[in-house]
Amino acid sequence: MVPSHISLLAPIFALIFLLSMLLPTVHAAPISIQPLQKRASLNDAHTGGRGTFFFPGLGACGKTNGDNDMIVAVNQAVFQQFRDVICDNKSMEVRANGKSATVQIVDECPGCGPNDIDLSPAAFKVFADESVGVLTVDWNIF
Numbered sequence: 137m138v139p140s141h142i143s144l145l146a147p148i149f150a151l152i153f154l155l156s157m158l159l160p161t162v163h164a165a166p167i168s169i170q171p172l173q174k175r176a177s178l179n180d181a182h183t184g185g186r187g188t189f190f191f192p193g194l195g196a197c198g199k200t201n202g203d204n205d206m207i208v209a210v211n212q213a214v215f216q217q218f219r220d221v222i223c224d225n226k227s228m229e230v231r232a233n234g235k236s237a238t239v240q241i242v243d244e245c246p247g248c249g250p251n252d253i254d255l256s257p258a259a260f261k262v263f264a265d266e267s268v269g270v271l272t273v274d275w276n277i278f
């Protein structure tokens with residue numbers, strides 16, 4: 137007759153074996169998924185966005201700015217994902233109409249799409265007269 141402790145241990149060893157097979161699968165899963173996801177990075181280049189202007193006041197970073205400051209508001213998704221580093225002191229280079237300008241990011245723009253930015257009047261005037269209203273802009277945060 138088989139001793140009773142062997143029949144008790146067999147399922148436990150079977151379970152440990154099964155768990156050891158599962159563990160590497162669990163750890164490997166996120167690695168195999170990663171190449172399929174496009175993680176937004178703060179330094180991604182943005183092209184063909186809408187560049188509008190607004191009259192700055194108290195911004196989402198808690199700083200107060202005026203029309204003559206070279207500042208910009210970025211779309212809400214980027215702002216909220218990188219709020220701390222943006223509000224610490226982050227600038228972007230904006231290019232439009234063959235010109236470029238460096239502007240500090242101090243606010244979020246709820247109406248902006250992923251490639252859109254909202255500039256102060258001073259920053260907008262680097263590229264065109266305010267009467268133009270909307271620019272086609274390329275920009276990247278640095």
Ligand SMILES: *[C@@H]1O[C@H](CO)[C@@H](O)[C@H](O)[C@H]1NC(C)=O
Nearest residue numbers: 224225226227228238240278
């Ligand atoms: C913000 O960063 C720029 C360089 O990107 C630097 O010239 C400037 O002094 C910084 N301002 C503050 C308040 O730290």
